[in-house]
Amino acid sequence: MTTDASGTNPVNRPEPSVEILRYSAFTHDPAGGNPAGVVLDASGLDDAAMLAVAAEVGYSETAFVTGHDEASRRFRVRYFSPLAEVAFCGHATVALTVALAERLGPGDIVLDTPVGEIPVATKVDGEGAVLATLTSVPTRSRPAASTELDATLKALGWTSGDLDPALPPHVAFGGNDHLVLAAASRARLADLDYDFDELAEVMRRHGWTTVHLVWRESPERFHARDPFPVGGVVEDPATGAAAAAFGGYLRTLGLVTEPATITIRQGEDMGRPSDLLIELDPRDTRTRVSGQAVPIG
Structure with a gap:
């Protein structure tokens, strides 16, 4: 299925029964930036189910939290496009960590991704918005x-x-x-x-x-x-x-x-x-x- 970044879903099927959050990353305006799906609890989903969710959401990527330790603010994450798993996605990482910071409070978050550990610092700016800064693996x-x-x-x-x-x-x-x-x-x-x-x-x-x-x-x-x-x-x-x-x-x-x-x-x-x-x-x-x-x- 081919979709565009607006998230338009040409297939009128119900999405799998998980809570799916939708954020637009690298913008302060929902009409700008890159939309990403965020699933904060994907522990019950297998690969096929995560791919199905990503396809139904229709954004370029959806981030799935497959395991977590909230006390240490450490989360295991996988990323899927509508067609396949992606090893790492920056805009979905920003969307996910902003969503987490809104629920847990600002601070440092660590993501365990298929490419390795990704530290993310989150903070609230002067206008009350959450800013996320990820540190990549070595380039x-x-x-x-x-x-x-x-x-x-x-x-x-x-x-x-x-x-x-x-x-x-x-x-x-x-x-x-x-x-x-x-x-x-x-x-x-x-x-x-x-x-x-x-x-x-x-x-x-x-x-x-x-x-x-x-x-x-x-x-x-x-x-x-x-x-x-x-x-x-x-x-x-x-x-x-x-x-x-x-x-x-x-x-x-x-x-x-x-x-x-x-x-x-x-x-x-x-x-x-x-x-x-x-x-x-x-x-x-x-x-x-x-x-x-x-x-x-």
């Missing part, structure tokens, strides 16, 4: 092979001339792999009309979760778009896992020489603007990714 980045690049450009309908030569194509990891391609202009980034099935096949072949398309407005501000056909979604409005990987990309290229905070603006071209903040330290291979999340009606 890494390598140059993309010509065969990887050529197949992706063909599926996107781009050419090598559409790329920024100062920001070379890389495959970056921040919990899962993402191909990073930098557009030479904002107009190129805005004009996204790709072959869904062809790009999905390329991504499955190489094990990529999204293709992270970026445009550099300044050293501290980037715009991004993330096709996600392998998850059954045309595009993500905010991709925290890709933002974590992008931090590793910037570090590998030597573009971060001292502690820095960088803003990633995503979702603007699809009408769901999102703001992701990443904090980088050249002495640390991990990326800190921050954002708010708000309940959806």
Whole structure:
């Protein structure tokens, strides 16, 4: 089933009988950001049931708490897209930990995920909103092979001339792999009309979760778009896992020489603007990714 990030569910079947919360992450407006499903008690669900819930919710990912120790604020979590399990999802992590902080109070939370331990700090800002900051697993980045690049450009309908030569194509990891391609202009980034099935096949072949398309407005501000056909979604409005990987990309290229905070603006071209903040330290291979999340009606 193919769905979009708005969460529209084209199949009129009742959802499985579990409590499903809905939050939009990396925004203060429910009409913006990236929607995520949150199931705080999935202890009774097997893999097929979690996949069924994610498919019925229809968002790009749903987070499932499969075990917990509330006294230590430690939770075991899995993530599912409408089509498959995903090893790590940043926006669903933000949505989940905001939901937990609203119920348990702000403070540190630890998630045990398929990619490892993810610490998340939550706090309430001056306007009463909960802000979550996750710390990724160690990141890494390598140059993309010509065969990887050529197949992706063909599926996107781009050419090598559409790329920024100062920001070379890389495959970056921040919990899962993402191909990073930098557009030479904002107009190129805005004009996204790709072959869904062809790009999905390329991504499955190489094990990529999204293709992270970026445009550099300044050293501290980037715009991004993330096709996600392998998850059954045309595009993500905010991709925290890709933002974590992008931090590793910037570090590998030597573009971060001292502690820095960088803003990633995503979702603007699809009408769901999102703001992701990443904090980088050249002495640390991990990326800190921050954002708010708000309940959806």
